[in-house]
Each structure stands twice: as C-alpha cells, then as structure tokens.
Amino acid sequence: MFLEVSQLSVRYPGRQKPAVDAVSFGLAAGDIGVLIGPSGCGKTTLLRAVAGLEAVAGGDIRLAGDVVGSPQGQMPPETRRIGMVFQDYALFPHLDVGRNVGFGIHHLPRAERTARVAEVLALVGLSGMEARHPHELSGGQQQRVALARALAPRPRLLLLDEPFSNLDVDLRERLAHEVRTILKQAQTTALFVTHDQMEAFAIGDAIGVMHEGRLHQWADAYTLYHRPATRFVADFIGHGVFTPAMVRDEAGRVVVSTVLGELADVGHHSNGGHGHDGTGQHDLLLRADDIVHDDAAPVKAQILRKLFRGSEFLYTLRLASGEVVLAHVPSHHNHQIGEWIGIRPQIDHVVTFPRG
Structure with missing residues (x-):
C-alpha cells in the first residue's frame, strides 16, 4: 500500500475521547480514497494528521513505506510532498491564475515553470486562462485552479478537504466526476473528505465511513451499500x-x-x-x-x-x-x-x- 494508516489516534487537549481512535486503512498507489461521516466524526482531523498538521498520539502513518507520523516523531509537512486542496480554495486574489498555479514551483527555472503551469491547466480544462484573476472565474473554475495548483509540484499524495461544499448540488456531482478523471489521468494518489454520499460514490475507489473517531468500514461503494459491516454504516449509507x-x-x-x-x-x-x-x-x-x-x-x-x-x-x-x-x-x-x-x-x- 502506498498510504498506510495503522491504529492511528489523535487527541486534543481537554477532550476525554480521542478525535481519531485506532483507525487503520490502506490506499494503493493511484487510487482515490474518501472519508465520509457526520460532522465531528474525525475525518478532517485524520486528513490533517496525514498532512502533518496534527500530532499523532498513537499508531503511525506510512507513505511509500516511510513512517511520516508516529508518537516517536513527525516528518515536517513541507517535506512530505503532500498537496492539499481546501474547502475555500485559498487562492491568492491579487495573483492571476498562472501565478497562483505556479506558486508552489517557484524554484523551477522560468521556462520549466511556465510549461508545467500550462500542462496542469490543460489537465483541468483551463488552457489559456493564465492571465485571468480568481474573481473573474466561476466557483467551479476556481476549484479547478486550486486543484491545478496542488498538482503542479507533482505531490506524492493529494489531500482534498470538502473541496466542493461551496458549490451548488448539480455542479458538485459533475465536478466530482471530472476531478476523478483528472486525478486518474495524472496518476495521483488522493485522499478526499466529504459529508456527501453522492460525491463519495462518484470519486472514490475506496470509501471509509467514520463515526465518533472510529472507522466503521473501509470498502468500495457497492460493498458499503449491500454489505454494511455495522448498523451505523447500514443506517448512514443510502x-x-x-x-x-x-x-x-x-x-x-x-x-x-x-x-x-x-x-x-x-x-x-x-x-x-x-x-x-x-x-x-x-x-x-x-x-x-x-x-x-x-x-x-x-x-x-x-x-x-x-x-x-x-x-x-x-x-x-x-x-x-x-x-x-x-x-x-x-x-x-x-x-x-x-x-x-x-x-x-x-x-x-x-x-x-x-x-x-
């Protein structure tokens, strides 16, 4: 497995129960995993722990065989080669699309950086929009720019935290299908957080259902629907x-x-x-x-x-x-x-x- 999460626990000071409680799952290279569950179930905390933004209280996180997070030590987020796409896109309003997308690859020579920006914009269907500014784009286009920016440095793993929640329902489902196609074309391993089942079904190869910090089941959509492992999964899905x-x-x-x-x-x-x-x-x-x-x-x-x-x-x-x-x-x-x-x-x- 490319991403291996083993008995992972994350705790917050002052809280009796762990936010993430002994969670284990694996994600193969090139696959898209989705974490789904009600608000407060721990899915975003788990994502942040994988990114290196939350300390690991128990268990460990391995990326390509390397331990990147455990109680004994944390690899800094900036050295994990992990990309993130946030709920609010976090685009720089004063920068045009080209400079937004190229922000994480400023160390490359100018010609190489320009070529990579053009490459990922083509991948997300925004060729020729380098000179536009975020306020000139629709919500769906802004989300594609955020995705292109995250893909530009060629991350080993891409994390997406409810990236479609600010969009209308029809656009969310369509964009989920499109993002899946983009990630597959880029051969990118990704872990995605959502509370929307249709998004999860549209984008995920494997889906994890979480409740109160615990992972109840990690399986494909068909198995979750027809063979739920727990009563909570049966009640939550469909x-x-x-x-x-x-x-x-x-x-x-x-x-x-x-x-x-x-x-x-x-x-x-x-x-x-x-x-x-x-x-x-x-x-x-x-x-x-x-x-x-x-x-x-x-x-x-x-x-x-x-x-x-x-x-x-x-x-x-x-x-x-x-x-x-x-x-x-x-x-x-x-x-x-x-x-x-x-x-x-x-x-x-x-x-x-x-x-x-």
Missing part, C-alpha cells in the same frame, strides 16, 4: 429502514421471516458483520430498492409521503402492522397520499443485525 425479523436455520437453509413474508434460501445473507450463523430475533435492513410496487401482491401499504425525483418517486409507506418502509416506484405510478398499494420484497442482499 435510504433504508430497519424492520423486525426472525432468522432461523432450517437444515442449512437460512430463512428470514419478516412483515413482508418469508425470505427463504437466502444466498447473500450478511449478519451485520458477525458471520452467517446468527439466528433469532434480528432487525432487517430494507432499502428503498428492496421494495417493489405490485398491485397483485397480497401485502398492502398506505402512502404516507412521496418525493418526486423525475424518473421515480420515493414513497414512504406504512403497513397495516404499523411498520414503515421506503420504495422507489417509477414516476408514471403517480398514486396519491393516503392510497393503499400492493408491495412485495425483492431483495438480493439480505442484511440483518442482532436485535439490541
């Missing part, structure tokens, strides 16, 4: 609800009894990271895409709320038992709030967690 279920083993067959009927011969059963042998009372994770609208189904549910999303509605439904579930329904099925509709489960990955 739309879903928990409903009571009874799990039993019938001669090697896993059978899950739910308010929607029995789910038998469960091929992909994840017992909340506890293996496949958990039986008894559980909570079943039901995603909105696990529920299919079917007028012929024997189970009926009443529409409590609906959210129009263009190609589909997100329906919030209440069963006769009082249980609430979510369902994605094609938008031509435009039912009214209060109506009862037929639903059935269609679950490829059954995820349960022991009750309590």
Whole structure:
C-alpha cells in the first residue's frame, strides 16, 4: 500500500475521547480514497494528521513505506510532498491564475515553470486562462485552479478537504466526476473528505465511513451499500429502514421471516458483520430498492409521503402492522397520499443485525 494508516489516534487537549481512535486503512498507489461521516466524526482531523498538521498520539502513518507520523516523531509537512486542496480554495486574489498555479514551483527555472503551469491547466480544462484573476472565474473554475495548483509540484499524495461544499448540488456531482478523471489521468494518489454520499460514490475507489473517531468500514461503494459491516454504516449509507425479523436455520437453509413474508434460501445473507450463523430475533435492513410496487401482491401499504425525483418517486409507506418502509416506484405510478398499494420484497442482499 502506498498510504498506510495503522491504529492511528489523535487527541486534543481537554477532550476525554480521542478525535481519531485506532483507525487503520490502506490506499494503493493511484487510487482515490474518501472519508465520509457526520460532522465531528474525525475525518478532517485524520486528513490533517496525514498532512502533518496534527500530532499523532498513537499508531503511525506510512507513505511509500516511510513512517511520516508516529508518537516517536513527525516528518515536517513541507517535506512530505503532500498537496492539499481546501474547502475555500485559498487562492491568492491579487495573483492571476498562472501565478497562483505556479506558486508552489517557484524554484523551477522560468521556462520549466511556465510549461508545467500550462500542462496542469490543460489537465483541468483551463488552457489559456493564465492571465485571468480568481474573481473573474466561476466557483467551479476556481476549484479547478486550486486543484491545478496542488498538482503542479507533482505531490506524492493529494489531500482534498470538502473541496466542493461551496458549490451548488448539480455542479458538485459533475465536478466530482471530472476531478476523478483528472486525478486518474495524472496518476495521483488522493485522499478526499466529504459529508456527501453522492460525491463519495462518484470519486472514490475506496470509501471509509467514520463515526465518533472510529472507522466503521473501509470498502468500495457497492460493498458499503449491500454489505454494511455495522448498523451505523447500514443506517448512514443510502435510504433504508430497519424492520423486525426472525432468522432461523432450517437444515442449512437460512430463512428470514419478516412483515413482508418469508425470505427463504437466502444466498447473500450478511449478519451485520458477525458471520452467517446468527439466528433469532434480528432487525432487517430494507432499502428503498428492496421494495417493489405490485398491485397483485397480497401485502398492502398506505402512502404516507412521496418525493418526486423525475424518473421515480420515493414513497414512504406504512403497513397495516404499523411498520414503515421506503420504495422507489417509477414516476408514471403517480398514486396519491393516503392510497393503499400492493408491495412485495425483492431483495438480493439480505442484511440483518442482532436485535439490541
């Protein structure tokens, strides 16, 4: 692994709990990792520790095999060859784009510096804008300049701290895709912090879900969504609800009894990271895409709320038992709030967690 974080802990004076608590993960060269979680979960503190801006209280950080941070010693930030892109871009308003981008490579000969500035501006799609000033650019263009400036010195690792949070939603998602393409073309290893799941899914090869200083799971987006390791990950990623279920083993067959009927011969059963042998009372994770609208189904549910999303509605439904579930329904099925509709489960990955 190019970046290795092993049992990393970071503490702030006066706080009883560590801000980062025994976190371990690895990032391969050329990959993009994303840290996601609610505010105050420790993701930015972890990023700052990797940058060398926070002291390591326990564990260590290795970059290309070298220990750059541990309780025994810290490599200074300026010698780690790490680039950073901040939330507020931190562009110099009095400098034009060319001089902003070239700021970190002023030691190079002028011709080489000019060529490198042109190269990274071309990479981020801003060729020919060297003479513009930041105030003449859109928010998305300013973010690209900040990215170009960070890439110009050819860092070993690029750190991005919520770089799209000041942009509107549509631009954020588009820019996330574009930044991923840019980083892959530059063959840059990057670690990215965000609180936005769609950004994380769009940009990350591996995504870490953090809560209260701990890393709950480090995996690709598909695994986080379909095989969450903890109840927190299951609840935090995607739309879903928990409903009571009874799990039993019938001669090697896993059978899950739910308010929607029995789910038998469960091929992909994840017992909340506890293996496949958990039986008894559980909570079943039901995603909105696990529920299919079917007028012929024997189970009926009443529409409590609906959210129009263009190609589909997100329906919030209440069963006769009082249980609430979510369902994605094609938008031509435009039912009214209060109506009862037929639903059935269609679950490829059954995820349960022991009750309590």
